[in-house]
Amino acid sequence: MQPYLYLPMIAIILFLGFLWLIRSQLQDDSVSIAQNFPGETVMFIFPHPDDEITCAGTIKMLNSKGCKTILITLTRGEAGDSNGMVDASNPSQKKIHLGELRQKELEAVGKLLLIDHLEILDFPDGGIKDISADVIKQVIREKITHYQPTILVTYDDRIGLYGHPDHRLVASYVKEIFWQLFDQPGLVVKKLYQVTLPKPMIATALKISATFRQSYSFLTEEGLPTPTFAVKITKFGKYKRLAMLLHQSQKPTFDEMQPYFDKVPPSIYFQIFDKEYFAEVGR
Numbered sequence: 198m199q200p201y202l203y204l205p206m207i208a209i210i211l212f213l214g215f216l217w218l219i220r221s222q223l224q225d226d227s228v229s230i231a232q233n234f235p236g237e238t239v240m241f242i243f244p245h246p247d248d249e250i251t252c253a254g255t256i257k258m259l260n261s262k263g264c265k266t267i268l269i270t271l272t273r274g275e276a277g278d279s280n281g282m283v284d285a286s287n288p289s290q291k292k293i294h295l296g297e298l299r300q301k302e303l304e305a306v307g308k309l310l311l312i313d314h315l316e317i318l319d320f321p322d323g324g325i326k327d328i329s330a331d332v333i334k335q336v337i338r339e340k341i342t343h344y345q346p347t348i349l350v351t352y353d354d355r356i357g358l359y360g361h362p363d364h365r366l367v368a369s370y371v372k373e374i375f376w377q378l379f380d381q382p383g384l385v386v387k388k389l390y391q392v393t394l395p396k397p398m399i400a401t402a403l404k405i406s407a408t409f410r411q412s413y414s415f416l417t418e419e420g421l422p423t424p425t426f427a428v429k430i431t432k433f434g435k436y437k438r439l440a441m442l443l444h445q446s447q448k449p450t451f452d453e454m455q456p457y458f459d460k461v462p463p464s465i466y467f468q469i470f471d472k473e474y475f476a477e478v479g480r
Contacts, residue, residue: 220469225395228474231426238265238385240346242337242371244325244363246274246303246317247444250451251358251392252350253310253437254430255473260311261433267314267344268307271333271367274299276322280446296322298446306440314344325363334370341378345385349375353391353422353476359402359454360412372478389478393421398474406453422476434467 239259243249249256249268259266275296279285283295300317307315318336320328341349351371357364368391375389394402399421402409413420430437438458441451451458458466 220471221397223398223401223469224472225397225424225427225474228395228424228427228472230472231428231475234259234262234264234348236264237348238267238344238346239348239350240267240269240341240344242269242271242340242349242351242367244271244320244361244367245277245322246270246272246299246306247447247450248352248364249303249306249310250437250441250444251352252428252473252475253306253440254433254467255350255428255475256310256312257433257436258428258430260313265313266310267340267346268312268316269337269340270303270315270317271320271325271336272322272363273297273317273319274303274322276324277447278449280448282446295446299444302444302446305443309440309443310436316340323363325366330366330370333367334374337370337374338378341374341386342384347385348388348390349386350390350392350475353393355419356413356421358392358394358421359406359409375478390425390475391422391478393424393474393476395424395427395474402454405456408450408453424474425477427472427474429471430473431467431471434470435463438463438466 237259241249241252241256248270256266273296275292277295277299279291279295279298283291283298285291303317304315320333325333349371352358352364352368354365354368354372357368372389375386378384378386403413441458444451455470
């Protein structure tokens with residue numbers, strides 16, 4: 198056989214080796230992979246449109262297995278950046294128009310991921326701290342009572358993934374409510390999971406993301422919660438990518454946190470970013 202006939206095989210081996218090297222710098226394969234969620238009703242509770250991207254692959258996976266999914270988003274994201282899609286010359290109008298835009302983006306993501314119930318509330322983006330905790334907690338309790346989830350998912354209450362105060366506050370409220378409602382008659386909620394990252398991914402985020410770096414190390418010495426399990430999302434990566442593209446107003450944020458997500462084919466990209474990580478809140 199002529200030597201040149203080996204070249205395609207050598208190129209494939211080198212490419213796969215390169216992928217493995219990159220992936221090894223990001224993932225923690227010691228974390229167990231979740232396998233089954235039979236009959237679960239899972240409620241995701243986040244402050245902003247686009248927060249659901251942190252577990253978009255998991256949401257799509259759950260729906261593919263016949264689970265029921267609910268997404269409660271507490272604000273319309275009107276205080277964020279708009280990627281030039283909203284005129285910023287009039288701040289008050291900018292907030293109104295950006296809120297409308299981000300609501301439409303999230304509604305499109307809800308349809309893409311086949312979320313069973315999506316509710317977008319109207320608490321102030323960036324102003325969760327200014328609203329009575331009792332008011333917000335009462336609304337969250339009402340949603341849990343209405344939808345009767347068996348599992349709750351939110352951010353962690355130490356850092357809020359990368360330091361956003363809305364993330365931390367909402368996570369702390371959900372955690373408090375979970376402890377209060379666990380085992381109450383008439384309610385079936387039994388698990389609370391917090392979105393988190395493994396140490397290799399944290400180390401990489403600190404290098405590549407100014408947003409992550411500015412807040413992460415100053416909030417707590419403990420860091421993000423250690424993952425309890427991961428969900429393998431390679432099969433659902435294309436949906437996560439499409440969901441990120443639907444949040445067009447937030448694309449610069451995604452470019453920073455997940456570089457080249459829209460440049461590399463999802464069949465390759467999600468061989469590298471192939472997991473979403475969660476920490477179970479114990480009692």
